[in-house]
Amino acid sequence: MTNFIPKKLPLDETLGERLRQARSLKKLKIEEVAKILQIRPEYISALEEENWDKLPAGLYGKNFLKQYARFLKLNTAELLKQAATTESTSDPFSQKIVAKNKFIVFPKIVKNAIIIITVLACLLYLVTYFKKIVLPPELIITAPSQNLLIHDNIITVSGQTEAGAEVRINNEITLNNDNGVFSKTINLKKGLNNIIISAQKKYSQSQTITRQILVE
Known part of the structure; x- marks a missing residue:
């Protein structure tokens, strides 16, 4: 052989x-x-x-x-x-092994980056949504002005808040329209009057503004 x-x-x-x-x-x-x-x-x-x-x-x-x-x-x-x-x-x-490993690692980095960005975006959305629910609504009083001196015993309180918020004037519920605009006429007494206006959403804190009106 x-x-x-x-x-x-x-x-x-x-x-x-x-x-x-x-x-x-x-x-x-x-x-x-x-x-x-x-x-x-x-x-x-x-x-x-x-x-x-x-x-x-x-x-x-x-x-x-x-x-x-x-x-x-x-x-x-x-x-x-x-x-x-x-x-x-x-x-x-x-x-070929090195090139393949590089090719495999790159998509993993991209995939991990996408996951991190997605998680951060979700967290940002949740934080923003939570703040929107919990933080007090914006409240603007257009009338009357602060420290006003008048001679009449009635005054109109008007302003605007966020749509859906409950408005109270001196602890009495005041209706507001779809844009959050409200207006109410209240009676005053002689001397110093404190008008307390508050606005609150369902789960939020209350936003309160006080106006002092002096009636002679």
Whole structure:
């Protein structure tokens, strides 16, 4: 029984040329080799064309090269060494792993950034909504002015607050329209009168303004 001696081809031939020439000597087509080795035809073509980007990443691509080299009775170690110096003295299979890892990491960073932004946006919305519910409504008194001196014993109190807020004047509910505008005439007594106007939403704190009116 004779021992198998791997063929040594001229060193000026590229890796792809070695594979292609050895296959031609066997008079086999790429499809036939693929069927025998159970490797997809495009991977066989990628090896012969040295198109590493079309091969699976890392050990998968390297194992395809080993399997193909053994089938063609070529020196596997020599071909792997030549593959490692094919692209700027770096292993193309190692490059594929690094490139793939970078490609995988980038979407993860984007995904995490989107999640963080979404969470922050939700928190901001909840804080804004909570403030809108809890904070007292805006209350503007258009009449009367503060520290007013009058001679009549009646006065009209008017103003505006947020729509839906309940308005009270001296603790009596005062109706307001859809825009929050309200107006009410109240009786005064001789001397100093305190008019307390308040507005409050369903779950909010109360907003209160006091007007002091002096009746002579």
